[in-house]
Amino acid sequence: MLLPEAVLINGQTGSISPETGRYTKRLSELRQIFQDRTALETMVSERNDPIIYEVLEYKKEGSDLFFGTTIMEPGTVGEEFFMTRGHFHKRRDMGEIYYTQSGHGVLLLESRDGRSEVVRMDPGVCAFIPPDWAHRSINTGDEKLVFVWACNVEAGHDYGVILERGMRKIVVRRHGHEAIVDNPQFA
């Protein structure tokens, strides 16, 4: 029998206790998602392949739900803000929530038939991600962006489509301001 448990989440650091798993994404592992490959390679070599985000999770064998945090560093590659890979879920009938704890960003969503939507990520905003919408988080602030996510353990990740053709919109810093613009490299 699964037993209830209190999980302590620090909204500033994203730490989870108890934590059952984690991974780190460095810039060199995200070569395909940023537009400016020259700026990317320069950052990889000159800034020692910086961490872009970390994902920590709490998952119990036999449970239907799991949850965790994503901790995103601030910064840009060329004019594009640091972002996650972005994905559809394998299970097209399973959505998710993203509950922002600290920092500021943008949740970019895209439906299967090509509609783009944006939900701002500010502390206290819990974004509803409906089933079968691709989702990518982008840190547009100058501090860490920390959010809690929760979904079904069966949801799974389908990274292929977004990796191959990108998303229709990109989020950039232009003239010192955040802008959501059409992706010139959208295939």
Ligand code: PAN
């Ligand atoms: C999140 C994401 C996490 C990292 O847990 O997996 O923020 O983003 P990518 O997986 O797109 O690199 C989630 O949406 N899980 O389903």
Ligand code: ZN
């Ligand atoms: Zn997801």
